[in-house]
Amino acid sequence: MRAPTYSSLTYWLNLLARVFFALGIILAPLRWRIVLWSRPTFPVYPDYTNFLIYASDIALIGTLGFWGLSLFLLPRKLHPGSASIWIPLIGLTLAGFVSTFGGIDPVLSWYQVIRLVLLFLFYLYIVNEIIAPAWVLVPVGLQLILQSMVAIPQSVLQNSIGLSALGELRLDPNAAGTGIVSVGGLRSLRAYGLADHPNILGGCLAFGLVLLLACIVYGKSRSRWLALTAFLPGLLALVMTFSRSAWLGFFTGSLFIVGVDAFAHKWDSVKRAVMLGCLGLLLVGPFIIKNISLFSSRVNGLDLSQDPAMQERAYLIGAGNTIFVEHSALGVGLGASPLAMKSRFPDLRTNFQPPHYTLLEVAMETGVFGATFYFLLMVLPVMLFLARWRTYAEQPIMVGAFALLLALMVVGFFDYYPWLNEAGRIWQWLAWAVWSGARARMA
Numbered sequence: 001m002r003a004p005t006y007s008s009l010t011y012w013l014n015l016l017a018r019v020f021f022a023l024g025i026i027l028a029p030l031r032w033r034i035v036l037w038s039r040p041t042f043p044v045y046p047d048y049t050n051f052l053i054y055a056s057d058i059a060l061i062g063t064l065g066f067w068g069l070s071l072f073l074l075p076r077k078l079h080p081g082s083a084s085i086w087i088p089l090i091g092l093t094l095a096g097f098v099s100t101f102g103g104i105d106p107v108l109s110w111y112q113v114i115r116l117v118l119l120f121l122f123y124l125y126i127v128n129e130i131i132a133p134a135w136v137l138v139p140v141g142l143q144l145i146l147q148s149m150v151a152i153p154q155s156v157l158q159n160s161i162g163l164s165a166l167g168e169l170r171l172d173p174n175a176a177g178t179g180i181v182s183v184g185g186l187r188s189l190r191a192y193g194l195a196d197h198p199n200i201l202g203g204c205l206a207f208g209l210v211l212l213l214a215c216i217v218y219g220k221s222r223s224r225w226l227a228l229t230a231f232l233p234g235l236l237a238l239v240m241t242f243s244r245s246a247w248l249g250f251f252t253g254s255l256f257i258v259g260v261d262a263f264a265h266k267w268d269s270v271k272r273a274v275m276l277g278c279l280g281l282l283l284v285g286p287f288i289i290k291n292i293s294l295f296s297s298r299v300n301g302l303d304l305s306q307d308p309a310m311q312e313r314a315y316l317i318g319a320g321n322t323i324f325v326e327h328s329a330l331g332v333g334l335g336a337s338p339l340a341m342k343s344r345f346p347d348l349r350t351n352f353q354p355p356h357y358t359l360l361e362v363a364m365e366t367g368v369f370g371a372t373f374y375f376l377l378m379v380l381p382v383m384l385f386l387a388r389w390r391t392y393a394e395q396p397i398m399v400g401a402f403a404l405l406l407a408l409m410v411v412g413f414f415d416y417y418p419w420l421n422e423a424g425r426i427w428q429w430l431a432w433a434v435w436s437g438a439r440a441r442m443a
Contacts, residue, residue: 032167095370103333202243
């Protein structure tokens with residue numbers, strides 16, 4: 001039997017890396033995890049301080065491991081992508097490393113630094129190896145189908161559906177701490193799927209829906225129909241999460257895609273998007289009408305000053321600003337913002353958690369330098385797209401990638417999981433990598 005050649009070995013290693021990459025996306029929202037080191041700091045939520053390894057972590061490590069072996073057997077030059085992304089991304093990672101010196105919990109910060117390094121390698125892998133959109137769109141579609149199959153029954157039955165082995169939480173709308181919408185004493189369960197919180201599930205669904213919308217608008221006939229099979233249940237599940245930030249992120253990304261095509265006079269694409277919107281309304285309309293009082297309470301007459309959740313966010317942002325001013329040089333340490341809240345405000349009138357504003361959370365943990373790099377990662381793609389919008393508007397990958405970045409940016413204005421939670425991080429680094437790689441290939 002002839003021994004395998006280096007070229008055949010690298011082929012299989014690259015294939016395995018791509019399979020694990022796809023699994024990483026599919027499993028991103030899954031809260032199933034292994035506790036490597038329990039480090040409780042009562043009353044801070046244990047997941048903020050414990051060392052955990054998620055299913056998506058295992059997939060990510062598998063991706064990098066097989067890719068690393070293929071590079072060892074067949075060395076090749078790696079491209080870092082667009083300088084507008086890789087330079088501030090390196091700066092952000094280094095700022096996280098620097099934050100370990102003198103932070104509140106250096107051991108925790110080192111654990112988070114390792115995660116950021118792995119995410120940067122994940123970024124490099126996508127830029128160099130994931131060229132065909134299908135390698136992203138197919139696992140995204142499977143992620144939405146998997147989560148929708150759990151989230152929709154949860155919302156209908158108003159209970160968990162017995163998938164605790166996969167990480168599903170035990171959900172009871174009458175139990176304290178469960179994500180609900182309450183109107184007139186009626187407590188309605190928000191859909192969790194297999195995620196840790198309805199907002200996290202909502203974000204993952206919203207980001208995936210933006211990409212699938214781009215596929216439906218720009219893709220060929222077969223890919224459109226395949227994307228539609230994941231888009232419609234994903235849209236219904238998104239509505240059932242009652243996550244306003246996810247709704248807004250999806251709306252922003254979708255409006256951008258349609259708006260670009262309208263400006264470019266691509267009326268066939270606009271027509272497809274409008275028809276999809278009508279179909280989506282027909283699907284989610286009955287659920288909205290049946291639960292109109294719940295949706296009204298979430299909108300709250302657009303008076304955010306009377307919204308308890310927004311009041312809590314404003315309160316946490318105020319506390320976070322105080323901590324940032326006091327630790328503006330190096331920050332409190334990567335991942336240590338909940339501990340900083342506990343240390344600085346022991347009588348905080350809400351749970352000890354990061355402020356629900358990603359940029360401020362980054363500033364708290366990594367100081368002014370980390371915040372500057374993160375800010376550049378937010379604004380540089382916007383500036384570059386505006387500068388070359390006529391050229392980029394003709395490239396579906398650029399439009400879809402930028403729409404995803406916009407959705408993540410909007411969610412980051414109202415929540416912190418794109419920075420601290422594993423599912424949010426996978427989506428954020430994926431978006432940066434897809435944009436960076438597509439822009440570098442156009443240069």
